[in-house]
Amino acid sequence: MDSEILLNVNRIRRAFPKAGGGELLVLEDVQLTLREGEIVGLLGRSGSGKSTLLRIISGLSCPSGGSVSYLGRLVEGPANGIAMVFQSFALFPWLTVLENVQLGLEAQGLPPEEIRKRALAAIDLIGLDGYESAYPRELSGGMRQRVGFARALVVHPNILLMDEPFSALDVLTAENLRTDFLDLWQEGQLPIKGVILVTHNIEEAVLMCDRVLLFSTNPGRVVSEIPINLRHPRDRQDPAFISLVDRIYVEMTAKRAEATAQRRERFPGIGLGTILPTISANVIAGLIEAVGAHPYDGKADLPDLTADLQMEVDELFPVAETLQMLRLAELEGGDIRLTHMGRRFAEEDPNVRKEIFSRALQSYVPLATHIRRVLDERASHMAPKTRFLDELEDFMTPEAAEETLRAVIGWGRFAELFAYDDETTTFSLENPQ
Amino acid sequence: MQFLPPISIRESRYLPSRWDLLAALLVLGFVVAFADASQLLTQPFALLAQKRISLSPSHLPEYALRTALRMLIALGCSLLFTFTYATLAAKSRRAGALLIPLLDILQSVPILGFISITVVFFLSLTPGRIFGAELAAVFAIFTSQAWNMAFSFYQSLRTIPDELEEAGKLFGLNAWARFWRIEVPFAMPQLTWNMMMSMSGGWFFVVASEAISVGHTTIALPGIGSYIATAIAARSLPAIFWAIGTMLIVILIYDQLLFRPLVAWSERFRFDQQQSEVAPQSWALTMFRRARVFRAISDIFLAFIKRTYRLAPPAFPRSVQAGAVSADIVWNSALALVTAAALWRVGVFVERNFHLPDLINALGLGLITMTRVLVLIAIASAIWVPVGVHVGLRPRLARIVQPVAQFLAAFPANLVFPLVVSAIAVWNLNPDIWLSPLMVLGTQWYILFNVIVGASMLPNELRDASTNLSIRGWLWWRKVALPGVFPFYLTGAITAAGGSWNASIVAEIATWGDRTLRAHGLGAYIARATAAGDFRKIVLGIFVMSFLVTMINRLFWRRLYAFAERRFRYT
Secondary structure, three states: OOOOHHHHHHEEEEEEEEOOOOOOEEEEEEEEEEOOEEEEEOOOOOOHHHHHHHHHHHOOOOEEEEEEEEEOEEOOOOOOOEEOOOOOOOOOOOOHHHEEEEHHHHHHOHHHHHHHHHHHHHHHHOOOOOOOOOOHHHHHHHHHHHHHHHHHHOOOOOOOEEEEOOOOOHHHHHHHHHHHHHHHHHOOOOOOEEEEEEOOHHHHHHHHEEEEEEEEEOOOEEEEEOOOOOOOOOOOOOHHHHHHHHHHHHHHHHHHHHHHHHHHOOOOOOOOOOOOOOHHHHHHHHHHHHHHHOOOOOEEEEHHHHHHHHOOOHHHHHHHHHHHHHEEEEHHHHHHHHHHHHHHHHHHOOHHHHHHHHHHHHHHOOOHHHHHHHHHHHOEEEEHHHHHHHOOOOOHHHHHHHHHHHHHHHHHHHHOOOEEEEEOOOOEEEOOO | OOOOHHHHHHHHOOOOOHHHHHHHHHHHHHHHHHHHHHHHHHHHHHOOOOOOOOHHHHHHHHHHHEEEEEEEHHHHHHHHHHHHHHHHHHHHHHHHHHHHHHEEEHHHHHHHHHHHHHHHHHHHOOOHHHHHHHHHHHHHHHHHHHHHHHHHHHHHHHOHHHHHHHHHOOOOOOOHHHHHHHHHHHHHHHHHHHHHHHHHHHHHHOOOOEEEEEEEEEEEOOOOHHHHHHHHHHOOOOHHHHHHHHHHHHHHHHHHHHHHHHHHHHHHHOOOOOOOOOOOHHHHHHHHEEEEEHHHHHHHHHHHHHHHHHHOOOOOOOOOOOOHHHHHHHHHHHHHHHHHHHHHHHHHHHHOOOOOHHHHHHHHHHHHHHHHHHHHHHHHHHHHHHHHHHHHOHHHHHHHHHHHHHHHHOOOOOHHHHHHHHHHHOOOOOOHOOOOOOOOOOHHHHHHHHHHHHOOOOHHHHHHHHHHOOOOHHHHHHEEEHHHHHHHHHHHHHHHHHHHHHHHHHHOEEEOEEEEEEEOOHHHHHHHHHHHHHHHHHHHHHHHHHHHHHHHHHHHHHHHHHHHHHHHHOO
């Protein structure tokens, strides 16, 4: 391609300081180039720093290292020519549709007639005719996001940044808006030269983008780049489309499995300092049941499973990973397979389930074992929460420590391994009747 | 969470209904009855000899303790009133129609003017005399808190989700059990917040109500308020500073030992599952929860409450039922009787005491005070809105400023009398202008406080969007910041304006030793009538002030508020 380079993201690094010293790395060594005429998708789980990257590109936030250059110039603050569309629309509720759209032009100090002309043109283009004097609260979600688009487009930006713009909409509305946007883009009616789309929806990325960058989590890194050369309009039933979606699924799981495997090599099993995700024991049990039941009978393809459960891959992964951590299931190449204990869990009644879960906790979650042992050793069989919180904070941020403890409390309660009183913030062995 | 504006602001009708008129008549009848009773009794008392108030700082702990106790008792009474009055208003269609307008009118009655009437009345009730004065002081604090708390509770009762009540009924809870297990917990967070804010006002009134002279009767109850009054009469600057320091400590203790724990505790009753930005923390609450003593006490209380569930429920009047016709007749005739009595009372009073020139005079003074209130609120807004926005957008700064603003709101105006009176005397200033700032001394903080809350609630994405669109300077204030905080600002301004009317009674006359400065206004009119023991003028003053406050609420603030609710709320 000989097209012009619009944006260059060079070795971006972003870290947040932790309360107890040290720092939390959110983005590491991110490279990205946006050329004219391209839609680039950033795909990854929540927490992979995609949105942080978007904020850095738009100049809303500063990187800790590296640089962003737009048309050859360094971005050091909100840049003219880079506009943004927000997940929750970010419309000003006290301004009408027209006033919302005009706002960006007023900030540029254009003459009133021109402001009006351009705003009306943008409203016309995006299909909001007749809604000019309506307030955002009178509009449906889809219409609100159209205002968000019109407001971003009216300033004639070169680059449009979209932060999960369709994820707050229902399925039909989102599809309608996506199609309309793609049509305008294909026909060259939009005053923009390039688009960066943040999403966690794989199909959406394949549907819209020319290139997809896969992000890892903790810290966020670009782990692979997948070009999508399908012709527009793209068809979800097209075998090439389906195989691309599957390929991305596999790559995301493979990368994650690899990362988990690497971690395991470095530390035998997970340690006391592993951050645990707050996943309810009910959800864990639910997934085991789903995989154990017909038609999967113990082994499921993750893309099929996500579609079947009507979940996002984003929501399913942490649960599947937790199953893997507890050795109730194994993840491999986009598949999930129940282990022997997992199968038994699926078949048995609640009491046996609690027992299996309790054993898994004690074998594979050192923190749960640790809490239980401390309680057993103390004469009162009680211990304050802060005792464990302090310990955890040697390894992680206070927020992560809170979350980890919350997760282990939930599991411990389900397994009846220990009790916890939130009023007095103490752990104990006694379960109230 | 925010402070609730007065009732009339949140109503949707503009014209007063017949219930509003009836409520106004009843309140007026009540005031007149009090005044008549007081008028008869004012002579025999003469000077009430009390223990002299000592200016020695060593007495301050005792005085502070007494003042704090008065506050606590009043708070208990307010809670009791809240639980009964608001419940009745919410549960009974008949009672609600009258009780809510009544609350609205009561909110507009100037407490400081009312004190003078009630003091003499309460003194007459008790032969022990000092006890009567104590009752009057507690009653004054009560009137500064109860209306707002009752209204908050009423609002909560009206918005309880049906499924909660239905679940309670399905589990066989009777009305009494539902009240304690569902309704009170549901209302708790909002009620706690309103209690805390009303308390700030309460400090202002306790100081005014402890030391008061009505005609020949002078009362000085041992307490911080009397200490301040004595210090002012003796022109003792060190004593004023001691008083300021003591106030600071007492308010701080109240905040740490009572309100922080309450706010943190009531957090768990929040029904909307969303976590507040930062969960309120309280070391005292943690201590209470850990300590066995407190546990034992609360267990006994809970066991007691649980036992009462089995008793028959006190019958709340049921709404709309078959055979309600006869009850309607009883209720209506009772109302007619009370109305007739109030009419007769007011009629006799007016017939005996009313002179048109008096009314015109009072109205004219009322307009002066009104101008003063509006101008001062405008000036305070111009200062505190930008400051509040600036602070509210910086959470760390807000956490420091908010408690300070809350303390300043509790600061009684007469503590700065020495400063103001000396300054006016030295530069030979016009008291009509330069006494005015005293009126907003304690109330302006409501504006700051609310604007901070509003600015901190501005959604992050809106801030990002305005940065992305490069909106800066005046455009940013006009299109982003000011509209964003407007509904919050308005609640603050309404509260501040209401408080300033009240404060005018102490702020339009300032004394320092033997030097007294007077401004023209309705506040000074009431204050002077109080000092002279002229109940005719006190009633007239209260009437005119209530009338003006209600009118401004209905004609000005309510329109603005409705507009703000419609236009500026995030959905």
